[in-house]
Amino acid sequence: MRPILDITDLDITIAGRRVVRELCFAIAPGETMALIGESGSGKSMTAAAIMGLLPPGAVIADHARLRFDGELLKPDDDVAMRPLRGRAMSMVFQDPMSSLNPFMTVAGQIDEALCRLGMGDGRQRGARRLELLSMVELPDPAEIARRYPHELSGGQQQRVMLAMALAAEPRLLIADEPTSALDATVQAEILTLLRNLQRKLGNALLFITHDLAAAAELAHRIVVMQAGRAVERGPTAVILRDPQEDYTRKLVSTRRMLATPPQASPVAHAVEPVLRIEGLVHDYPARRLFSRPFRSLHGVSLTIGPGETLGILGESGSGKSTLARLAIGLARAGGGEISLFGTPIARLERLGRALRRRCQIIFQNPYGALNPRLTIEAAMREPLELLGLSGQGERARLEAALGDVGLSGEHLGRYPHQLSGGQRQRVCIARALLSEPDLLICDEIVSALDATVQMQVIAMLKVLQAKRGFAMMFVGHDIEIVRWVSDRIAVMHRGRIVEQGPAAAIVEEPTNPYTQRLMAAMPQPHDMTSTMAGISVLESA
Amino acid sequence: MARIVAVLFSLLRGLLQACFIVMLTFFLCRVMPGDVVDVLGLEGGLTADQQVEMRRNLGLDQPLPQQFADWVGHALSGDFGRSIRFDRPVGDMLGTALPVTARLAALSFCFGVSLALLLAIAATARPSRWLDAVIDFVNTWSIAVPTFCAGVAAILVFSIWLGWLPVIGGLLIPVLVIGLDNAGQIVKSLREELREAVMLPHVRTARAKGLSPWRIAFAHVLPAAMPIMLALSGLVLGGWLPAR
Numbered sequence: 001m002r003p004i005l006d007i008t009d010l011d012i013t014i015a016g017r018r019v020v021r022e023l024c025f026a027i028a029p030g031e032t033m034a035l036i037g038e039s040g041s042g043k044s045m046t047a048a049a050i051m052g053l054l055p056p057g058a059v060i061a062d063h064a065r066l067r068f069d070g071e072l073l074k075p076d077d078d079v080a081m082r083p084l085r086g087r088a089m090s091m092v093f094q095d096p097m098s099s100l101n102p103f104m105t106v107a108g109q110i111d112e113a114l115c116r117l118g119m120g121d122g123r124q125r126g127a128r129r130l131e132l133l134s135m136v137e138l139p140d141p142a143e144i145a146r147r148y149p150h151e152l153s154g155g156q157q158q159r160v161m162l163a164m165a166l167a168a169e170p171r172l173l174i175a176d177e178p179t180s181a182l183d184a185t186v187q188a189e190i191l192t193l194l195r196n197l198q199r200k201l202g203n204a205l206l207f208i209t210h211d212l213a214a215a216a217e218l219a220h221r222i223v224v225m226q227a228g229r230a231v232e233r234g235p236t237a238v239i240l241r242d243p244q245e246d247y248t249r250k251l252v253s254t255r256r257m258l259a260t261p262p263q264a265s266p267v268a269h270a271v272e273p274v275l276r277i278e279g280l281v282h283d284y285p286a287r288r289l290f291s292r293p294f295r296s297l298h299g300v301s302l303t304i305g306p307g308e309t310l311g312i313l314g315e316s317g318s319g320k321s322t323l324a325r326l327a328i329g330l331a332r333a334g335g336g337e338i339s340l341f342g343t344p345i346a347r348l349e350r351l352g353r354a355l356r357r358r359c360q361i362i363f364q365n366p367y368g369a370l371n372p373r374l375t376i377e378a379a380m381r382e383p384l385e386l387l388g389l390s391g392q393g394e395r396a397r398l399e400a401a402l403g404d405v406g407l408s409g410e411h412l413g414r415y416p417h418q419l420s421g422g423q424r425q426r427v428c429i430a431r432a433l434l435s436e437p438d439l440l441i442c443d444e445i446v447s448a449l450d451a452t453v454q455m456q457v458i459a460m461l462k463v464l465q466a467k468r469g470f471a472m473m474f475v476g477h478d479i480e481i482v483r484w485v486s487d488r489i490a491v492m493h494r495g496r497i498v499e500q501g502p503a504a505a506i507v508e509e510p511t512n513p514y515t516q517r518l519m520a521a522m523p524q525p526h527d528m529t530s531t532m533a534g535i536s537v538l539e540s541a
Numbered sequence: 542m543a544r545i546v547a548v549l550f551s552l553l554r555g556l557l558q559a560c561f562i563v564m565l566t567f568f569l570c571r572v573m574p575g576d577v578v579d580v581l582g583l584e585g586g587l588t589a590d591q592q593v594e595m596r597r598n599l600g601l602d603q604p605l606p607q608q609f610a611d612w613v614g615h616a617l618s619g620d621f622g623r624s625i626r627f628d629r630p631v632g633d634m635l636g637t638a639l640p641v642t643a644r645l646a647a648l649s650f651c652f653g654v655s656l657a658l659l660l661a662i663a664a665t666a667r668p669s670r671w672l673d674a675v676i677d678f679v680n681t682w683s684i685a686v687p688t689f690c691a692g693v694a695a696i697l698v699f700s701i702w703l704g705w706l707p708v709i710g711g712l713l714i715p716v717l718v719i720g721l722d723n724a725g726q727i728v729k730s731l732r733e734e735l736r737e738a739v740m741l742p743h744v745r746t747a748r749a750k751g752l753s754p755w756r757i758a759f760a761h762v763l764p765a766a767m768p769i770m771l772a773l774s775g776l777v778l779g780g781w782l783p784a785r
Contacts, residue, residue, distance in 0.1 A: 055740075090749060099746045101746070
């Protein structure tokens with residue numbers, strides 16, 4: 001069968017840098033192909049090139065050939081590409097919130113796509129609109145059509161994007177990280193929807209993702225990209241079972257590592273907990289004169305023992321980051337009690353220096369957490385000076401701290417922009433550990449990092465914890481990562497802890513309905529679990 | 542409903558602000574020692590008795606709060622008092638000046654905004670150094686050349702040397718001169734805003750839908766640049782009406 005999309009020798013250069021090199025692949029009609037790679041691997045550029053939507057300054061080499069259904073594409077020629085877009089091929093993007101026009105209702109935006117298909121009659125369009133919205137399994141299509149994008153949830157927005165993209169029943173749908181900006185439960189729903197729609201409409205699907213599990217669930221074939229090159233390709237099952245290239249092996253072994261978390265550390269319960277929270281309430285103040293304040297935490301209670309890791313698992317908006325900030329005195333509680341190392345802090349204006357030294361926090365975004373105008377040395381020296389810990393042998397101490405996180409003294413003179421995301425987060429960890437805290441609060445510290453880097457960072461964190469014995473509050477939304485790091489897990493939903501217990505029990509035998517739903521959404525491709533079992537057997541043999 | 546309340550709320554706030562400004566102006570005028578009678582006294586040599594008499598007639602012997610209450614009372618009933626210099630009711634003077642001012646302001650504003658929009662959209666749709674140079678020129682012109690200078694120069698050139706247009710009463714030159722000034726104040730920021738708006742993800746979606754460039758420009762790019770455009774236009778309009 002003739003491939004619907006056939007790419008040979010694709011080369012894309014931006015400002016002299018080759019972001020895609022000698023890329024070749026083909027997609028058969030009705031087939032799903034996953035393009036996997038980390039950020040900067042050139043996968044989104046490839047998608048943009050196919051649609052002719054490359055940013056200004058990106059140049060495709062002359063020898064590249066992109067054929068769509070046998071016809072040669074001219075991605076540089078907007079006029080030639082326009083008739084194809086939205087008709088024969090269409091695309092959904094990563095962030096549905098910003099990809100929809102905020103000034104237009106859902107109906108208006110879908111209408112636009114239908115008008116472009118030459119559907120002149122208003123009533124006909126209305127009917128087709130409802131048909132499309134129910135096709136993407138939106139409840140009450142008529143009501144949804146009247147709304148503006150900000151009145152929809154993230155999952156609903158992505159469904160609207162899909163309805164729009166599928167308006168013309170295109171032969172090729174490109175989905176560029178369609179679920180990366182969504183919560184785990186929503187992500188699973190959208191993936192299922194994509195597969196069902198494809199089965200119904202028979203379109204080919206180019207699925208671009210950094211998530212091996214998602215790709216394994218959806219794709220027939222996988223192309224793995226690294227630094228602009230396709231390093232490995234083949235049927236999904238084969239790639240997962242028998243990865244050839246180093247990089248692919250690392251990706252697969254990352255998943256394997258997640259599947260086998262380390263043993264929970266024994267916790268002595270008799271001693272005073274490092275953190276005890278009782279009935280904690282927090283309100284965000286009302287935005288306007290007559291509106292009510294928003295209650296983000298409704299009576300949260302938890303304890304963390306010395307050396308213990310408590311995972312706080314929740315989707316966006318569940319109040320988990322607010323909880324982290326309250327626990328370290330960065331926000332004021334509306335009610336309830338927080339006891340840090342036995343000192344009540346809920347009513348304190350600010351934490352004393354002694355308490356500050358004993359608890360440290362690391363944030364999600366390693367790009368924003370380091371001052372771009374300070375060298376790493378200056379950035380790390382700052383907390384030492386503030387806490388009055390500076391003195392003799394400081395430089396040696398900083399070097400040792402960097403050594404602990406797998407960096408070295410040579411990084412001290414660099415600026416944050418000269419480091420990769422993973423290195424920056426390592427610096428943040430080293431900085432937090434300088435004061436030798438007894439409690440480390442990690443607020444989504446790996447969610448901005450690529451999969452393989454994520455694993456390196458959390459593995460390193462666990463090693464450091466074993467050596468130093470600090471307690472951790474590990475806030476995250478990725479079930480597998482939180483499970484891997486934590487001894488116990490507390491699941492948060494809408495400002496409440498709905499379930500709390502040993503990590504294994506929470507993940508494997510959840511009792512709360514919400515937790516059950518969350519765990520069911522965890523991607524569990526059968527190929528992969530069997531593959532992993534196989535690998536573990538081999539290793540133990 | 543919430544939107545109507547919000548609009549009413551900001552209208553009410555604007556009204557309160559206006560009242561406060563009126564009050565402040567009234568009292569600030571009276572902070573300085575001396576009053577209008579002193580000025581006339583210096584000019585025309587009024588006797589002390591006449592000055593006292595005049596103060597009584599004008600109500601200037603009353604305590605300040607009383608004067609303010611009187612003035613507000615009259616103003617609310619449509620009587621803004623008499624101009625002592627021109628010896629005409631202030632209300633009449635406003636009445637004759639306002640329609641001309643409003644027409645001039647409205648026309649030049651329309652011309653200015655259209656020109657700014659045209660230039661900014663054209664420069665966004667077809668980026669060229671030439672258009673950007675025009676935009677920079679208009680912008681610099683509005684900063685560097687005061688309208689009264691440009692106006693005098695234009696009268697000199699078009700009315701006196703070339704004799705194409707009347708010196709007094711013609712609207713064309715004022716509209717062009719003031720409009721160009723308005724356009725210069727808006728066009729640069731609008732261009733920058735549009736430059737960023739075309740990079741927005743939802744504009745990329747519109748392109749992925751295969752829409753025509755015009756449709757994309759008017760339905761997707763322009764609305765995104767609207768807030769800054771409205772804010773700037775408000776400033777420009779607010780500046781011209783009282784100033785003419």
